[in-house]
Amino acid sequence: MSHEASLRADRDAPRDRHRANRSIRLEHAHAPYAESLQRYAGRIEVRAGVPGHVGDLDRGVADLLGDALAWDIPPLTDGIDTEPDGGPSALDAARALAADAWGARRTWFLTNGASQGNLTACLALRHHGEHIVVTRSMHSSVTDGMAMAGLSPITVMPHVDPIRGMAHGITPDELDAALAAHPEAGAAWVVSPSYFGAVSDIGGLARIAHHHGVPLVVDEAWGAHFGFHPDLPVNALRLGADLVVSSTHKLGGSLGQSAMLHLGHGEFADELGANIDRALRMTSSTSESSLLLAGLDLARRDLVTRTDRITDSIAAVDRVRDVLRADSRFAIATDDIGDDPAIHGIDPLRLVVDTRGTGLTGHEARQRLFHDHGVHVEMSTDAVVVALVGAGSRIDEYALIRAFTSLPHGIARDVVVHALPRPGERVLDLRTAAFAETDVVSAGEAIGRISADSLAAYPPGVPNVLPGELITADVVDFLTASAEAPHGYVRGAIDPDMNVLRVVRT
């Protein structure tokens, strides 16, 4: 599931449960999920979201699906996962090739997404101490991983564009300040690229982390394809990161839910490698899908050997961008973020289009693109629509251009911007708060209490309160305003309308 889709699922869960209780008819002759999937897929003309293979039938992973049932074999099969003489297996060879392709000392294949990579990395990092400096825009799996591992976060605010609802990275200076103020931190953790394709100065961040004697972990979920073409950003491992989480299915072309974890070459590699082996056993199924593993192998093969296809993907997105740039209704949001010191590069396979000149919010434009033209894009905020093309995938750029240019001419509506509130003070460690006994209280009564949940208003999706932090009046006002806004929602809330919050019982 894509980030956006998982956010929507999370937001809608309580409403869906309510709806489900009212209206589900138990008719076993139906397969409601599969049937609606089939209907939805049948309506799509252009796919411009994850997984990055975008349903392209000319990719390696498509071969897998032709024979999907035959290729679905159990793990520990001799000749594939193991060799009777104890030598390297085909799976070992596939992982070694992936490590070579990304420049890693070792690579692990993951069948539960980059989320599994984040959980695993948190468990492994606990050996480096309890405290960790982390960009506050971390994925929810990092918060969960910290709760599981008993890690205590020292958070650094990412740079945020509040109008377009975009959160980006942090600068090396900001990391330096956080590590200098917190010598107890055992690791540094950043997210790059952002959901909008903004790449941080990973080389600079790695130098700062190493100067402070700690490893740098990069959640490069959205940059699995980096380093496989001269026009793509260099990948984080080659810039000095010690551990990199990569969501290969996003733009790297493997099947949904498949991902990789890459180990760097620096001084932390021996210890991290051993700890990851151990942590991975806690987060993996003993029946990993051979289809997902094979898809990772094929995606790596295509990324390394089919550079010409990546050239075509980049050229197609460039052409769409050029057409929209020339149309006064649109702005390419990534064109004017160059002054932000936290942004060191941009992923050219992201198309971030500000649609306000059409008189439509990004959300409304996204709905029209799908309903009127069958164009499925990755996500939207109040101001922008984000489309993407996987590295090496083909997209019908003319259909994409037709759909965008069919949007109306209108008067841009202002986006209502509420400044991000400062998070409240941490008064309890994250794990204790996450597993504490709780009370459910009204939003007003929650002020001054300790949050048991992580609550993040979208956009921009930076957690406004984490478990163990005090809930302030400003945070409650911001979360309530976000929940009330059209298309706004609060991830992690037990009540989508934010009437009640879950707090630690005192």
Ligand SMILES: Cc1ncc(COP(=O)(O)O)c(C=O)c1O
């Ligand atoms: C920054 C970041 N890290 C990790 C993940 C989790 O990736 P996956 O869906 O592969 O589990 C996401 C999901 O979108 C993400 O945005």
